[in-house]
Amino acid sequence: MSHDHSLNPETMPHEPEKATLEGKNKFIGFWFFLGGETVLFASLFGTYLALRNATAGGPSAEELFGLDLVFIMTILLLTSSLTSVYAIYHMKNNDFGKMCLWFIITIILGFGFLGSEIYEFTHYIHNEGFTFTSSAFGSAFYTLVGFHGGHVLFGLCWFIALLLRNAKRGLNLYNAPKFYVVSLYWHFIDVVWVFIFTVVYLMGKVV
Amino acid sequence: MREVKVVSNAATHKRGFGAVLWDYLTTVDHKKIAHLYLFSGGFFFLMGGIEAMLIRIQLIKPNSEFLSNGLYNEVLTMHGTTMIFLAAMPLIFALMNAAVPLQIGARDVAFPFINSLGFWLFLFGGLILNCSWFLGGAPDAGWTAYAPLSTTSPGHGVDFYVIGLQIAGAGTLIGGINFLVTIVNMRAPGMTYMRMPLFTWSVFITSILILFAFPALTVGLFLLMFERMFGAGFFDASLGGNAIIWEHLFWIFGHPEVYILILPLFGLFSDLFSTFSKKRLFGYTAMVFATMLIAFLGFMVWAHHMFTVGLGPVANSIFAIATMAIAVPTGIKIFNWLATMWGGQITINSAMLWALGFIPTFTLGGMTGVMVASVVADYQYHDSYFVVAHFHYVIVGGTIFGIFAGLHYWWPKMFGRILHEGMGKLTFWTFLIGFHLTFFIQHFLGLMGMPRRYSTYLPNQGLDLGNLISTIGAFFMAFAVIVFVINVFYTAAKGEKAPADPWDGRTLEWATASPPAHYNFKQVPLVRGLDPLWIEKTEGKGKLTPSEPLGDIHMPNASILPFVMSLGLFIAGFGFIYQVDDKGWLAVVFIGMAITLGSMLIRSLKDDLGHHITKEELEREAD
Numbered sequence A: 001m002s003h004d005h006s007l008n009p010e011t012m013p014h015e016p017e018k019a020t021l022e023g024k025n026k027f028i029g030f031w032f033f034l035g036g037e038t039v040l041f042a043s044l045f046g047t048y049l050a051l052r053n054a055t056a057g058g059p060s061a062e063e064l065f066g067l068d069l070v071f072i073m074t075i076l077l078l079t080s081s082l083t084s085v086y087a088i089y090h091m092k093n094n095d096f097g098k099m100c101l102w103f104i105i106t107i108i109l110g111f112g113f114l115g116s117e118i119y120e121f122t123h124y125i126h127n128e129g130f131t132f133t134s135s136a137f138g139s140a141f142y143t144l145v146g147f148h149g150g151h152v153l154f155g156l157c158w159f160i161a162l163l164l165r166n167a168k169r170g171l172n173l174y175n176a177p178k179f180y181v182v183s184l185y186w187h188f189i190d191v192v193w194v195f196i197f198t199v200v201y202l203m204g205k206v207v
Numbered sequence B: 001m002r003e004v005k006v007v008s009n010a011a012t013h014k015r016g017f018g019a020v021l022w023d024y025l026t027t028v029d030h031k032k033i034a035h036l037y038l039f040s041g042g043f044f045f046l047m048g049g050i051e052a053m054l055i056r057i058q059l060i061k062p063n064s065e066f067l068s069n070g071l072y073n074e075v076l077t078m079h080g081t082t083m084i085f086l087a088a089m090p091l092i093f094a095l096m097n098a099a100v101p102l103q104i105g106a107r108d109v110a111f112p113f114i115n116s117l118g119f120w121l122f123l124f125g126g127l128i129l130n131c132s133w134f135l136g137g138a139p140d141a142g143w144t145a146y147a148p149l150s151t152t153s154p155g156h157g158v159d160f161y162v163i164g165l166q167i168a169g170a171g172t173l174i175g176g177i178n179f180l181v182t183i184v185n186m187r188a189p190g191m192t193y194m195r196m197p198l199f200t201w202s203v204f205i206t207s208i209l210i211l212f213a214f215p216a217l218t219v220g221l222f223l224l225m226f227e228r229m230f231g232a233g234f235f236d237a238s239l240g241g242n243a244i245i246w247e248h249l250f251w252i253f254g255h256p257e258v259y260i261l262i263l264p265l266f267g268l269f270s271d272l273f274s275t276f277s278k279k280r281l282f283g284y285t286a287m288v289f290a291t292m293l294i295a296f297l298g299f300m301v302w303a304h305h306m307f308t309v310g311l312g313p314v315a316n317s318i319f320a321i322a323t324m325a326i327a328v329p330t331g332i333k334i335f336n337w338l339a340t341m342w343g344g345q346i347t348i349n350s351a352m353l354w355a356l357g358f359i360p361t362f363t364l365g366g367m368t369g370v371m372v373a374s375v376v377a378d379y380q381y382h383d384s385y386f387v388v389a390h391f392h393y394v395i396v397g398g399t400i401f402g403i404f405a406g407l408h409y410w411w412p413k414m415f416g417r418i419l420h421e422g423m424g425k426l427t428f429w430t431f432l433i434g435f436h437l438t439f440f441i442q443h444f445l446g447l448m449g450m451p452r453r454y455s456t457y458l459p460n461q462g463l464d465l466g467n468l469i470s471t472i473g474a475f476f477m478a479f480a481v482i483v484f485v486i487n488v489f490y491t492a493a494k495g496e497k498a499p500a501d502p503w504d505g506r507t508l509e510w511a512t513a514s515p516p517a518h519y520n521f522k523q524v525p526l527v528r529g530l531d532p533l534w535i536e537k538t539e540g541k542g543k544l545t546p547s548e549p550l551g552d553i554h555m556p557n558a559s560i561l562p563f564v565m566s567l568g569l570f571i572a573g574f575g576f577i578y579q580v581d582d583k584g585w586l587a588v589v590f591i592g593m594a595i596t597l598g599s600m601l602i603r604s605l606k607d608d609l610g611h612h613i614t615k616e617e618l619e620r621e622a623d
Helices: A021-051 A067-092 A096-128 A136-166 A176-206 B017-026 B030-058 B069-103 B112-134 B157-185 B198-230 B244-277 B284-299 B302-309 B313-325 B327-341 B350-373 B375-381 B385-415 B421-447 B464-494 B532-538 B561-578 B583-605 B615-620
Strands: B553-555 B611-613
Touching: A021 A136, A021 A176, A021 B157, A021 B198, A021 B244, A067 A096, A067 A176, A096 A136, A096 A176, A136 A176, A136 B198, A136 B583, B017 B030, B030 B069, B030 B112, B030 B385, B030 B464, B069 B112, B069 B157, B069 B198, B069 B244, B069 B385, B112 B157, B112 B561, B157 B198, B157 B561, B198 B244, B198 B284, B198 B561, B244 B284, B244 B302, B244 B327, B244 B350, B244 B385, B284 B313, B284 B327, B302 B313, B302 B375, B313 B327, B313 B350, B313 B375, B327 B350, B350 B375, B350 B385, B350 B421, B375 B385, B375 B421, B385 B421, B385 B464, B421 B464, B561 B583
Parallel strands: none
Antiparallel strands: B553 B611
């Protein structure tokens, strides 16, 4: 098995992420892992739904949430998913440079999202007095949204580690599955955010 | 890029203790990981057994003062937790690791590194849990850790439960994913899904259950951790919390868990009955679909643990009917096992004895299961000894009988020696008699009103004799386990050397040496049907047709990183537990997490491409 040859357009298989057995294992294993993650977030959503009105006299969802910031966060994260699609598109075309560029844009957008979330949390804590321990609603809110934020942070670290490690190496069949899998992870985070946007913020404003 | 040299393939010459220890600390070989799971699971099984004996000694007579009430709660909690998470699960993982890659004709599992990580996470989680005994008291809120009992339990007992299970649970989850991918991707050519041995099938389905059940436990444990250590209010009514959320999350995990514990053994029994009856398994396809159906229904019935919570008649009825429905596919399995033996050439040895003992025992447990599933009657049975009797009939009569059967069956494959038959039979008979003495009578104790989890009972209420008999039975089981341990040591010293195929087997694991070379198969076999080895035998060849010419074999490198990652979490765990008392302990959290995340970073930055065993080396080795 020769992992050390960079690919050229002639030798590049159609699906480089699944061209080796290791790649195939990573690909399927990661899909299974995301299945487990789905249950993790489903459990957190269930807990949140059960407790979202349990404010114990503290601030409620309707009083707290400002949809303009959440809208910006949503745009940032959804766009970052799109840019990672471009990155994988360039991976399949064997254009390592453009792939890295689009991943870097993805990372910047991801940090924008994370920064907004940190701003949102500190705003609630310092200006609204809404904390993790102020009510069951507070505990459930920070746990659900915080778990998602933690996933975002982990994904960003993962992107950076991969880009640094492979910066001088180019694309090959050994690292193509790694890039593919991290982008899959990123899309998953995005999907979870769509649910958070709906269940936490929109429903918090409406119902 | 460099190819790293072979680390440890010279098993022929004698090595010092240090080298063997290092070998096991760094191994990524599924067969050695099976040994690790077996011995640590066995160790925890003995711990859980001692705890069980303490419970039964306490209950031998009314108003006994052998254990204080508080200590009784700890012993009871640790017995349940240890037996489920630290004994039964790892022993099943030992069997999975020992058999599945061989049964599908694979050289390895899909993720050898993760396989090793899964083991070390389990072990360090178990160690944290048991450290609680020496550090101010074990968890005492029952193995189900119901809130608010668990959230208000003083001391650090429940904290050890939360952290220990969290770490061990992560290990189980990644182990499950590993087996899923192994079975999907690593099967030998010709090994279609409908040619897989039933054990592999049930491990596959069990792994799906693990994948979807354990994250619910992860979340539950996080919530409990946040509540106890960081003042969250999920279960605290004064902050608007709801304790029933814990029950739901726990049983969304916990009910599939009992099927995680039983399904692999169903598969194992199927292989056993067919091997020792010299017949193809009766109703193979039906068995596969019955396993799937049991797994599916097993997910749908968690609320039958909560009938008395007050979910309302509609929810209770749905869960009751779904629960009773599980009896149908289970019945299919029982009848297929009987039909497999029907007209077969039956060999009765200690492995087969455990399988034969399992059928009536488990069936009894299944029948009381239908009784408990009836909502109206459950108001009488709930939290009484009737339930204790029921789940011991299922979990011991299914899982533990199955593990013993599997150990007697695969011991030659795992260690190259056959367990002593006489001692094996003595173990079986004393355990079987002791088991029924202990637990059969508990049905009646429960119907007469003896509640579970209580540390004592009053005299002259009709409970004295039953409890005495139950305790005597427990001593029989303890004796049986001691005989088994002696058998293990005896076999290691003087046991009969096993041939490759000691039982005239039908599946692929018997087609390779006992114990197998670390690459399992010199040439990956070509599978031509169900029971592939049997097909070759009936055609007079006795050897498998290879699917490939002899060539270089790619193998993964050993690594200490899984051990270090788990050690880091172990250290961080203590930091989390004690930062409640003194914020200085946060430093320990950071040190531990730095060790874990640092070794994860090393793993991602440093390529580990494994090594090759060359064709010449393989040719030199004797067949």
